[in-house]
Amino acid sequence: MHIIGQLENPNIKITLFDQNNKLSVKFEKGQAEIIIKFSEDKSEVMNQLHKENDYTKFSMIEKQLDAILIFLNKFEVAPPSDEEVLDII
Numbered sequence: 539m540h541i542i543g544q545l546e547n548p549n550i551k552i553t554l555f556d557q558n559n560k561l562s563v564k565f566e567k568g569q570a571e572i573i574i575k576f577s578e579d580k581s582e583v584m585n586q587l588h589k590e591n592d593y594t595k596f597s598m599i600e601k602q603l604d605a606i607l608i609f610l611n612k613f614e615v616a617p618p619s620d621e622e623v624l625d626i627i
Contacts, residue, residue, distance in 0.1 A: 545587060550600050554584065563587065565599045570606035572599060 539562065545552035551566040561580040565572045576583045 543584070547596060550596060550603060552587075552596070554587070556580070565596070565603060567600065567603040568607050569610055570603040572602060572606075 539555050539557040541553055542556045543554040545554070549567065551564075553564045553566070555562040555564065557575070559580065561576045561578075561583050563574050563576070565574075
């Protein structure tokens with residue numbers, strides 16, 4: 539799998555990959571990522587993605603990434619507060 543391009547977007551990183559002559563698109567925001575694999579003709583999908591890249595077309599993907607980030611944040615452990623540290627000592 540190797541990178542064949544990127545799409546400009548102010549809110550999410552969009553990377554295009556060639557994987558065994560098929561196109562994969564990775565959408566990233568923070569620690570969240572979604573990879574979509576296409577079985578259709580690679581050049582046709584790439585052309586369509588470039589046409590769709592007007593920032594609003596990928597809003598559904600961005601909302602999914604935001605949901606993943608909310609889910610991930612539930613597992614982050616916050617550092618103990620000074621009061622908690624004093625209680626331990």
